[in-house]
Amino acid sequence: xxxxxxxxxxxLPLKKARNWLVDLLTDWVKTQFVFSLxxxxxxxxxxxxxxxxxxxxxxVLTLIYALVGISWNIVAGIAGQFLIGHIFFxxxxxxxxxxxxxxxYLSPWLGIPAGVLISIVVGIGVAYLASRxxxxxxxxxxxxxxxxxxxxxxxxxxxxxxxTSGLYILFQGNSVRAMTFVQKEPYLYIALFxxxxxxxxxxxxxxxxxxxxxxAMREDEDAAAALGVNISQYKMxxxxxxxxxxxxxxxxxxxYVTFIDSFGVFNxxxxxxxxxxxxxxxxxxxxxxxxxxxxxxxxxxxxxxxxAGSLHTGLREIFYGGFLILFMLxxxxxxxxxxxxxxxxxxxxxxxxxxDED
Amino acid sequence: MSDAVFQVGVKAFINLMNIMxxxxxxxxxxxxxxxxxxYALISAGLTLIYGVMYVFNFAHGxxxxxxxxxxxxxxxxxxxxPFLALPGVFTLIFLFGALIQAxxxxxxxxxxxxxxxxxxxxxxxxxxxxxSFFFGTEPRTLDFPLLYKNLGTGFLVLxxxxxxxxxxxxxxxxxLFFFLKYSKAGKxxxxxxxxxxxxxxxxxxxxxxxxxxxxxxxxxxAIAGTLLATFYPITPTVGETFAITAFAVVALGxxxxxxxxxxxxxxxxxxEALGGFYISAVTQGVVxxxxxxxxxxxxxxxxxxxxxx
Numbered sequence: 001x002x003x004x005x006x007x008x009x010x011x012l013p014l015k016k017a018r019n020w021l022v023d024l025l026t027d028w029v030k031t032q033f034v035f036s037l038x039x040x041x042x043x044x045x046x047x048x049x050x051x052x053x054x055x056x057x058x059x060v061l062t063l064i065y066a067l068v069g070i071s072w073n074i075v076a077g078i079a080g081q082f083l084i085g086h087i088f089f090x091x092x093x094x095x096x097x098x099x100x101x102x103x104x105y106l107s108p109w110l111g112i113p114a115g116v117l118i119s120i121v122v123g124i125g126v127a128y129l130a131s132r133x134x135x136x137x138x139x140x141x142x143x144x145x146x147x148x149x150x151x152x153x154x155x156x157x158x159x160x161x162x163x164t165s166g167l168y169i170l171f172q173g174n175s176v177r178a179m180t181f182v183q184k185e186p187y188l189y190i191a192l193f194x195x196x197x198x199x200x201x202x203x204x205x206x207x208x209x210x211x212x213x214x215x216a217m218r219e220d221e222d223a224a225a226a227l228g229v230n231i232s233q234y235k236m237x238x239x240x241x242x243x244x245x246x247x248x249x250x251x252x253x254x255x256y257v258t259f260i261d262s263f264g265v266f267n268x269x270x271x272x273x274x275x276x277x278x279x280x281x282x283x284x285x286x287x288x289x290x291x292x293x294x295x296x297x298x299x300x301x302x303x304x305x306x307x308a309g310s311l312h313t314g315l316r317e318i319f320y321g322g323f324l325i326l327f328m329l330x331x332x333x334x335x336x337x338x339x340x341x342x343x344x345x346x347x348x349x350x351x352x353x354x355x356d357e358d
Numbered sequence: 359m360s361d362a363v364f365q366v367g368v369k370a371f372i373n374l375m376n377i378m379x380x381x382x383x384x385x386x387x388x389x390x391x392x393x394x395x396x397y398a399l400i401s402a403g404l405t406l407i408y409g410v411m412y413v414f415n416f417a418h419g420x421x422x423x424x425x426x427x428x429x430x431x432x433x434x435x436x437x438x439x440p441f442l443a444l445p446g447v448f449t450l451i452f453l454f455g456a457l458i459q460a461x462x463x464x465x466x467x468x469x470x471x472x473x474x475x476x477x478x479x480x481x482x483x484x485x486x487x488x489x490s491f492f493f494g495t496e497p498r499t500l501d502f503p504l505l506y507k508n509l510g511t512g513f514l515v516l517x518x519x520x521x522x523x524x525x526x527x528x529x530x531x532x533x534l535f536f537f538l539k540y541s542k543a544g545k546x547x548x549x550x551x552x553x554x555x556x557x558x559x560x561x562x563x564x565x566x567x568x569x570x571x572x573x574x575x576x577x578x579x580a581i582a583g584t585l586l587a588t589f590y591p592i593t594p595t596v597g598e599t600f601a602i603t604a605f606a607v608v609a610l611g612x613x614x615x616x617x618x619x620x621x622x623x624x625x626x627x628x629x630e631a632l633g634g635f636y637i638s639a640v641t642q643g644v645v646x647x648x649x650x651x652x653x654x655x656x657x658x659x660x661x662x663x664x665x666x667x
Contacts, residue, residue, distance in 0.1 A: 022602050082472060082480070133655045136415040138613075142605050143654050149602055150647045157640055249466070255666055268598060273485050280476060311494055317487025324480025329465060 056184035069278035069290030071245030077285030079238035080218025087142030093247025095149035112251035123243025131232035166261030283334025393427025394627020395524035409614030425583025451580035458571035489594035606650035614665030
């Protein structure tokens with residue numbers, strides 16, 4: 001029996017609504033999901049209040065960073081695979097979209113899905129090789145880094161893929177077919193739509209059998225295998241899902257920035273900035289983490305750059321490196337982990353107050 | 359009979375070599391070996407750290423870069439020859455590495471490996487950022503009077519700084535080998551590499567040994583950087599290229615195998631030189647990576663199969 005003061009009993013529909021809310025808020029994953037949607041709702045409302053293309057551009061990039069962050073969070077945070085060179089899949093999506101557009105004038109509306117498909121196939125190939133030859137932990141991390149380096153050099157030698165000069169989109173004003181827009185709003189809503197999709201997918205993953213298998217695999221691969229998880233198959237799933245989402249982000253990013261080159265994309269510093277920092281700041285392996293992380297990561301750096309006129313060379317790396325070190329040393333659970341403690345107090349209070357009635 | 363066959367074989371080989379250009383071939387091999395010496399020294403540091411601490415030093419290249427910059431500024435500001443600066447550079451980077459081990463790596467040593475990898479990636483990013491913040495990103499070269507001097511004439515030309523760097527690298531690698539084999543501290547390091555817990559029970563201060571190991575590993579890498587600075591352009595991101603080559607070398611020569619790293623370094627150096635000369639200059643960068651990927655896939659335990667510090 002709880003001794004806390006009971007709330008006065010309201011009318012029936014109100015009580016139902018209240019119970020629904022309490023149920024929602026006493027589930028940590030659901031709470032994070034609701035928060036994610038709130039953040040995205042705010043992002044959707046920003047164009048109503050802000051007209052400056054500069055700030056809207058930051059929002060677009062933040063959403064793309066969130067999308068890619070979520071993809072890395074799935075493979076590294078939830079499934080525990082050391083896919084450090086995640087930019088590899090992002091780059092595949094970007095280069096597939098751009099080269100199809102340049103060579104065959106294939107609209108990005110088809111080019112981006114094609115890039116996603118290629119990323120997934122390559123991802124399955126990478127995961128297959130890794131599990132076929134037993135590459136784990138550090139070795140897998142090194143393998144993916146080597147892929148990034150090789151891709152940068154090889155792509156710079158293939159003219160079809162831009163060679164050393166890179167690939168451009170000829171800007172054609174507002175053209176739905178070529179996915180080029182004068183305003184930032186269309187980009188923003190496309191990115192928002194895809195990011196919402198990724199957040200929902202990640203939420204579904206958390207409560208699905210596959211997600212539980214991923215987490216079991218992350219905690220202890222041998223134990224998971226002993227309990228009947230097909231490790232190589234689920235590794236393949238994890239890498240394929242993450243590769244597809246990263247390819248999606250890559251295609252969209254390429255269309256948005258309109259210029260890509262192999263050494264600029266397949267670049268380990270860019271890898272750290274785009275894929276790793278966001279989820280780590282926000283909380284690796286949590287639902288909300290990658291979103292919060294990219295909301296902090298991209299706007300913070302851009303606003304500092306805007307305020308200072310230009311960012312001094314190397315300052316960006318100093319920020320990112322410092323963030324990585326500080327979070328890994330003192331806050332490995334990230335900001336979401338930090339939020340968990342006050343949330344637990346809230347949950348206890350809610351449970352005491354409302355859930356004892358049943 | 360067999361003697362005659364042998365003679366024919368030798369003649370055929372010499373003819374073949376003459377067609378391919380024996381002199382060029384040997385020259386390319388020698389150039390590869392000279393670069394391989396540097397790779398060997400860098401990789402020896404990497405493999406030492408991995409073999410003892412089971413930490414893959416993702417920030418390894420940045421210590422090389424720091425060694426290069428120390429050599430550069432020592433020469434520009436104080437007019438100290440890079441070769442004379444070697445002990446100073448080693449001491450500085452040794453202390454810096456020991457500090458990083460004690461302050462950053464040790465607290466996460468017993469946690470999830472992903473945390474260690476990301477921490478070291480952070481160290482790597484931070485050091486690159488600091489270097490480009492203070493020194494800019496344009497390549498610098500050490501205008502060293504020895505730079506364009508060559509040894510030998512005609513048949514075999516040896517670039518003097520490269521030759522000196524090779525000799526010094528091999529000397530230091532061997533010195534480290536004997537240090538590990540016979541000195542008391544070296545024996546403690548090897549004991550920790552064999553079994554951390556047993557070493558602790560024998561009264562070895564594991565924490566101090568780890569600091570010593572990390573300091574030594576990055577210290578000799580900084581020496582390699584100083585030697586490299588005499589003939590290679592210095593940029594804040596130079597470490598990345600060499601670190602990734604060193605990863606390939608260490609994978610080839612078995613992670614944690616000291617002799618393997620030395621031999622692997624020479625192999626990768628020669629393979630790169632051959633690929634760069636006989637196929638195309640672009641392949642030079644891809645050769646090491648291709649060997650790396652193939653080794654990881656088909657023989658991830660490396661050539662020597664057992665770790666041996």
